[in-house]
Amino acid sequence: MTIEETLKRIEAHKGVIGTIVVNEEGIPIRTTLDNSTAVLYAGLLRHLTMKARSTVRDIDPQNDLTFLRIRSKKHEILVAPDNDFLLIVIQNPCE
Amino acid sequence: YQKKNTVTEHVTGDMLNEHIHICISETENISLLDIPSTLVSVEADDAETILERNRRYAEVACRNRMGRDNYMDQAVQTLNGAAKNKQTQSDGVVMVDTATTVTNWDLYNTWIRPEQHEAVCSPEPERVDGPAASLKASRGSEMSVSVGSTASTGNSEGRDALLLLNAESDLQWIKLSEKFQDCVRLMEKTVLRNTFQPKFAAYRHLPILEDADQQVESGKVDVKEDTKGPHPALECLWAFSCELTRGRSVSSMALNKKNPDLLAVGYGEFDSSNQKPGLVCCWSFKNPMWPDHVIHCDSTVTSLDFSSNNPSQLAVGMLNGVITIYNVQNQNSKSSSQCYRKHLGPVWQIRWIQQQLRLTGEEKVEALISAAEDGRISKWFLSNNGLDCTDLMKLRKDIHTKKKTTENKTEERTEIVLSALTPGLSLDFHPTDSSIYLVGTGEGLIHKCSSSNSQQFLETYWKHFCPVTCVSWSPLSPDVFLSCSSDWTIHLWRQDHFCPVLSFTSTHRAVYDIKWSPKWATVFGVISEGQMQIWDLNSSILDPIIVQSAGPGETMTSLLFPSQTDCVLVGDSDGQVTVYQLHNLQRESNQVKLRDKRIPSMVLPLFTSL
Numbered sequence: 001m002t003i004e005e006t007l008k009r010i011e012a013h014k015g016v017i018g019t020i021v022v023n024e025e026g027i028p029i030r031t032t033l034d035n036s037t038a039v040l041y042a043g044l045l046r047h048l049t050m051k052a053r054s055t056v057r058d059i060d061p062q063n064d065l066t067f068l069r070i071r072s073k074k075h076e077i078l079v080a081p082d083n084d085f086l087l088i089v090i091q092n093p094c095e
Numbered sequence: 096y097q098k099k100n101t102v103t104e105h106v107t108g109d110m111l112n113e114h115i116h117i118c119i120s121e122t123e124n125i126s127l128l129d130i131p132s133t134l135v136s137v138e139a140d141d142a143e144t145i146l147e148r149n150r151r152y153a154e155v156a157c158r159n160r161m162g163r164d165n166y167m168d169q170a171v172q173t174l175n176g177a178a179k180n181k182q183t184q185s186d187g188v189v190m191v192d193t194a195t196t197v198t199n200w201d202l203y204n205t206w207i208r209p210e211q212h213e214a215v216c217s218p219e220p221e222r223v224d225g226p227a228a229s230l231k232a233s234r235g236s237e238m239s240v241s242v243g244s245t246a247s248t249g250n251s252e253g254r255d256a257l258l259l260l261n262a263e264s265d266l267q268w269i270k271l272s273e274k275f276q277d278c279v280r281l282m283e284k285t286v287l288r289n290t291f292q293p294k295f296a297a298y299r300h301l302p303i304l305e306d307a308d309q310q311v312e313s314g315k316v317d318v319k320e321d322t323k324g325p326h327p328a329l330e331c332l333w334a335f336s337c338e339l340t341r342g343r344s345v346s347s348m349a350l351n352k353k354n355p356d357l358l359a360v361g362y363g364e365f366d367s368s369n370q371k372p373g374l375v376c377c378w379s380f381k382n383p384m385w386p387d388h389v390i391h392c393d394s395t396v397t398s399l400d401f402s403s404n405n406p407s408q409l410a411v412g413m414l415n416g417v418i419t420i421y422n423v424q425n426q427n428s429k430s431s432s433q434c435y436r437k438h439l440g441p442v443w444q445i446r447w448i449q450q451q452l453r454l455t456g457e458e459k460v461e462a463l464i465s466a467a468e469d470g471r472i473s474k475w476f477l478s479n480n481g482l483d484c485t486d487l488m489k490l491r492k493d494i495h496t497k498k499k500t501t502e503n504k505t506e507e508r509t510e511i512v513l514s515a516l517t518p519g520l521s522l523d524f525h526p527t528d529s530s531i532y533l534v535g536t537g538e539g540l541i542h543k544c545s546s547s548n549s550q551q552f553l554e555t556y557w558k559h560f561c562p563v564t565c566v567s568w569s570p571l572s573p574d575v576f577l578s579c580s581s582d583w584t585i586h587l588w589r590q591d592h593f594c595p596v597l598s599f600t601s602t603h604r605a606v607y608d609i610k611w612s613p614k615w616a617t618v619f620g621v622i623s624e625g626q627m628q629i630w631d632l633n634s635s636i637l638d639p640i641i642v643q644s645a646g647p648g649e650t651m652t653s654l655l656f657p658s659q660t661d662c663v664l665v666g667d668s669d670g671q672v673t674v675y676q677l678h679n680l681q682r683e684s685n686q687v688k689l690r691d692k693r694i695p696s697m698v699l700p701l702f703t704s705l
Contacts, residue, residue: 003275003276003279006276006279006280006283006385007279009283009384009385010279010282010283010286013283013286013287013290013384014290015289015290016286054198054200057198057199057200057203058198058199058200059199061199061200061202061203061204061207062203066281067281067285069285076289078282078285078286080278080279080281080282080285082274082275082278083274084272085275087275087278087279087282089282089285089286091286091289093289093290
């Protein structure tokens with residue numbers, strides 16, 4: 001089961017609007033959205049993730065951020081961070 | 096006065112042309128007088144005497160200056176070497192401004208994890224950098240100036256190309272990274288959870304969160320009302336199914352002993368006209384759309400079980416008689432295909448059982464026991480090239496004839512001659528005494544055996560006249576077990592009675608599987624051809640309380656009650672494993688209302704041990 005297949009399954013799932021894979025420099029390397037939106041999400045969410053991780057680790061340095069969800073009126077942004085990259089999925093759970 | 100003796104040489108012309116080498120060198124410095132100056136601190140102890148002496152000396156020198164030759168003031172100048180100007184030039188020192196915010200985790204990283212220091216996310220620069228400008232400082236200090244830009248459109252073409260190249264290689268590298276795989280899997284489960292949250296919550300007895308932004312759908316309300324009535328009902332939560340499994344028939348299911356969210360399902364067809372290689376899928380209860388692991392097997396899977404001592408080991412028994420132990424965490428597997436004593440027919444049931452060693456009494460050694468078509472109950476252990484076995488029991492046909500009625504004496508004689516082995520179709524170990532087990536045979540007999548006695552059966556229970564497809568000890572009442580058979584009947588036995596205590600017949604179809612509920616002592620589930628029935632002996636012993644029919648063209652093949660939930664898993668011939676939730680069984684834990692008049696008095700003694 002490769003990553004590519006899993007990503008395709010996620011993208012095909014109900015309510016998923018788009019996925020973005022961001023590398024360590026903040027550049028989207030794989031996305032199903034258009035480039036400008038992807039770059040926008042990548043830049044903004046990267047900073048937010050760094051801040052969130054900084055917060056979690058400030059409280060307890062042995063802890064680490066594993067997942068970040070932002071629920072908004074229209075949809076939900078799911079961010080799975082790692083040291084080197086970011087996986088962002090935007091889903092509309094109500095659909 | 097010394098007379099010089101000089102020798103004058105006659106100077107010839109040749110001598111004048113000779114080259115005479117004259118070397119001039121410095122002699123060593125000859126010190127004629129060296130009085131180094133002495134310095135005494137003003138605060139020293141004898142400073143006053145020295146000062147006094149100095150003063151007197153100065154007076155003497157000054158008073159006697161005029162007309163005296165002894166002392167003269169004379170200034171001396173040291174030789175100053177000739178000065179020469181030399182110019183040199185160096186590269187400009189590149190200055191870069193760096194700022195960092197010191198945080199708790201930063202200190203922790205530096206002191207506790209120095210080797211991972213570089214890998215951790217970089218310290219926050221004080222300026223807000225856009226994505227293109229947030230390259231590392233080593234790539235050029237001129238890039239750190241841009242502020243607040245979020246679009247990369249203003250950059251030069253050359254840099255874009257470089258970034259694209261990097262992006263592609265990053266993508267390749269990321270795809271191979273294990274951590275990214277974990278990330279993606281986690282994301283998949285989270286995305287699914289958003290959709291399936293009500294179902295998952297119902298499975299785990301958690302409150303179902305109402306989505307505040309969701310528009311209320313009126314259609315959903317009706318479905319819920321069915322299950323709110325007073326009658327026991329089944330609610331279908333979800334079904335595990337994917338394109339790999341469609342069209343295959345579910346043959347067996349097992350839950351992992353350590354992680355109750357991991358379900359292994361074995362698939363395979365039993366009719367030899369449609370032989371596809373078997374498949375085992377390990378499903379997670381957090382992801383109903385795709386299994387976590389897929390294992391392809393050589394032959395149809397007939398039975399599987401997870402180990403308790405090594406929770407990642409899954410033993411699989413197959414139609415060609417081979418038993419393989421797979422490890423779900425890595426790709427190792429050990430197979431019995433090379434064993435010369437392997438089973439010659441399909442392995443119908445396989446179980447891991449923890450047995451206490453008699454010597455120590457403390458350790459729980461685990462053994463893998465299998466029952467197969469060739470009539471042997473074997474205990475398997477690891478050997479050099481795979482698995483090897485010893486026989487715990489051979490299911491002989493002749494023993495039971497002594498218990499038959501004595502009218503059939505002629506039959507007795509012929510039976511004894513044919514001492515063939517009868518297939519063992521089902522195996523179950525006693526829940527508390529792990530050396531006692533029951534075997535259901537192809538002749539319709541149920542033998543109670545002990546793992547310490549491999550020659551004789553302890554008891555034989557005879558009531559079925561068709562192959563016994565399943566036997567199951569009750570987990571909550573220690574002496575009670577159920578058996579079901581292709582002769583359409585289900586019998587409830589007690590260990591010391593040779594006649595069944597109760598018999599149930601509900602459909603005129605073969606019964607394939609039967610399982611007790613782990614939560615309620617009087618509830619069990621039955622799979623017969625085309626139907627799944629839930630019986631509750633507390634309510635009725637004549638009819639099942641819930642009947643769920645299979646869809647058209649499908650039959651149900653397998654049943655499992657996960658512990659700690661009130662759900663039941665049903666596998667069918669189309670490769671789907673459906674999770675149903677049981678509602679309104681009017682039961683709390685395993686209490687049986689002994690005063691309830693609906694319980695027939697025969698059943699009461701069975702459950703008085705509770």
